[in-house]
Amino acid sequence: MKARIKWVEDVMFLGESGTGHTVVMDGPAEAGGHGTGMRPMELLLLGLGGCTSYDVIEILKKSRQDVQDCVVEIDAERSEEAPKVFTKIHIKYTVTGKQLKTNFVERAVKMSTEKYCSASIMLGKTAEISHEFVVIDSE
Incomplete structure (x- = not known):
């Protein structure tokens, strides 16, 4: 099983599974994020x-x-x-x-x-x- 995580900006990351599915991860504003993805x-x-x-x-x-x-x-x-x-x-x-x-x-x-x-x-x-x-x- 593999995974790849790519930093986008601030505290936002794009996670990609070994099967090619993606998910956005982001933090709250107080941590420098925009709240645009799951934690x-x-x-x-x-x-x-x-x-x-x-x-x-x-x-x-x-x-x-x-x-x-x-x-x-x-x-x-x-x-x-x-x-x-x-x-x-x-x-x-x-x-x-x-x-x-x-x-x-x-x-x-x-x-x-x-x-x-x-x-x-x-x-x-x-x-x-x-x-x-x-x-x-x-x-």
Whole structure:
């Protein structure tokens, strides 16, 4: 896996993934930025959310659950002192589908966070990560 980051100006950077996708990173005005892009730590949380969402959906599909939607909301706290690592992360999964079995959703979340989601496992080395889930029946 590769990544390339190019400085544009001030505190704005253009990140390019090895697969050719790009993202703008920028800081707030008080740090010399223009607020025109995401901050790097926001991208880490988005990566965590994407990683665990993918896992949960795949696990539920393989379990023959009729999953129709999955929304992950993440709240995080960071250390006051540098390095300002994440210290607490709370992940809330809202999973919608037809006759979803709650125990299957619980199992999918657990498998993602404890076994499959590399981002969750890596961030768990510095942060206390907690989870909750809500199941919505679409019928």
